[in-house]
Amino acid sequence: xxxxxxxxxxxxxxxxxxxxxxxxxxxxxxxxxxxxxxxxxxxxxxxxxxxxxxxxxxxxxxxxxxxxxxxxxxxxxxxxxxxxxxxxxxxxxxxxxxxxxxxxxxxxxxxxxxxxxxxxxxxxxxxxxxxxxxxxxxxxxxxxxxxxxxxxxxxxxxxxxxxxxxxxxxxxxxxxxxxxxxxxxxxxxxxxxxxxxxxxxxxxxxxxxxxxxxxxxxxxxxxxxxxxxxxxxxxxxxxxxxxxxxxxxxxxxxxxxxxxxxxxxxxxxxxxx
Ligand SMILES: Nc1ncnc2c1ncn2[C@@H]1O[C@H](COP(=O)(O)OP(=O)(O)O)[C@@H](O)[C@H]1O
Ligand SMILES: [Mg+2]
Numbered sequence: 001x002x003x004x005x006x007x008x009x010x011x012x013x014x015x016x017x018x019x020x021x022x023x024x025x026x027x028x029x030x031x032x033x034x035x036x037x038x039x040x041x042x043x044x045x046x047x048x049x050x051x052x053x054x055x056x057x058x059x060x061x062x063x064x065x066x067x068x069x070x071x072x073x074x075x076x077x078x079x080x081x082x083x084x085x086x087x088x089x090x091x092x093x094x095x096x097x098x099x100x101x102x103x104x105x106x107x108x109x110x111x112x113x114x115x116x117x118x119x120x121x122x123x124x125x126x127x128x129x130x131x132x133x134x135x136x137x138x139x140x141x142x143x144x145x146x147x148x149x150x151x152x153x154x155x156x157x158x159x160x161x162x163x164x165x166x167x168x169x170x171x172x173x174x175x176x177x178x179x180x181x182x183x184x185x186x187x188x189x190x191x192x193x194x195x196x197x198x199x200x201x202x203x204x205x206x207x208x209x210x211x212x213x214x215x216x217x218x219x220x221x222x223x224x225x226x227x228x229x230x231x232x233x234x235x236x237x238x239x240x241x242x243x244x245x246x247x248x249x250x251x252x253x254x255x256x257x258x259x260x261x262x263x264x265x266x267x268x269x270x271x272x273x
Contacts, residue, residue: 001134005135009161014162027086034086035137039138173217224262226255233248
């Protein structure tokens with residue numbers, strides 16, 4: 001059974017892409033077949049994974065088709081790039097900002113049906129890919145937009161990345177009620193698999209206050225027990241790609257092994273209900 005996971009947060013720049021890529025890498029390393037779809041015109045996940053590919057190869061992979069080419073052709077298969085064993089990517093470029101315009105042209109008008117067609121077109125495109133993967137992970141832009149809505153319409157689970165630097169958690173409840181609205185309108189059928197805290201400075205008071213607020217708002221059971229820590233090596237991965245050689249690499253991979261184990265347990269629990 002394929003699960004489609006979208007990485008989201010309440011504010012931009014909080015580690016969505018980094019976590020989408022590290023989840024994809026770790027799940028693939030554990031033997032799951034993974035596709036990461038880069039749906040952000042900033043294409044950070046694409047750059048991140050192409051650099052990871054270059055960790056094992058002299059030359060970049062040969063490809064000349066991106067997300068938008070597949071969307072226009074009505075077939076995403078020809079845009080898939082293999083990064084490592086079990087890990088594929090649908091790459092993106094800044095031209096993807098034309099995606100909402102393309103959808104407007106393909107499904108014109110203001111009717112409810114046209115709006116639904118625009119939102120669900122992406123879901124239709126990934127349907128034929130589902131059989132090939134255990135996990136399809138989607139990295140989205142930092143704002144709520146047509147691009148994000150279409151990703152959520154195709155999503156089974158949202159993973160919320162919470163940077164604990166912001167004590168107020170402004171936007172958190174708004175975002176969660178936005179998800180609920182999509183569900184109520186029949187535009188999404190998803191669960192929140194959990195809120196993954198990204199700790200910037202351990203032991204700071206702001207962080208502790210944020211965690212307490214988050215527990216009060218979402219319930220302790222909805223927060224991952226494992227936290228992502230700020231690690232120089234994680235930052236480095238995004239500029240040189242993911243490696244798995246020295247002890248600093250291993251420390252990151254050990255952390256993500258634990259996070260993925262918890263992630264799998266959370267999914268199993270949700271699917272038991
Ligand atoms: N755990 C971490 N430790 C150190 N740096 C991190 C960590 N997570 C993210 N970063 C850095 O923070 C910046 C923003 O992360 P990114 O994943 O691109 O956020 P988003 O996709 O939400 O905009 C990047 O430079 C990234 O390398
Ligand atoms: Mg990003």
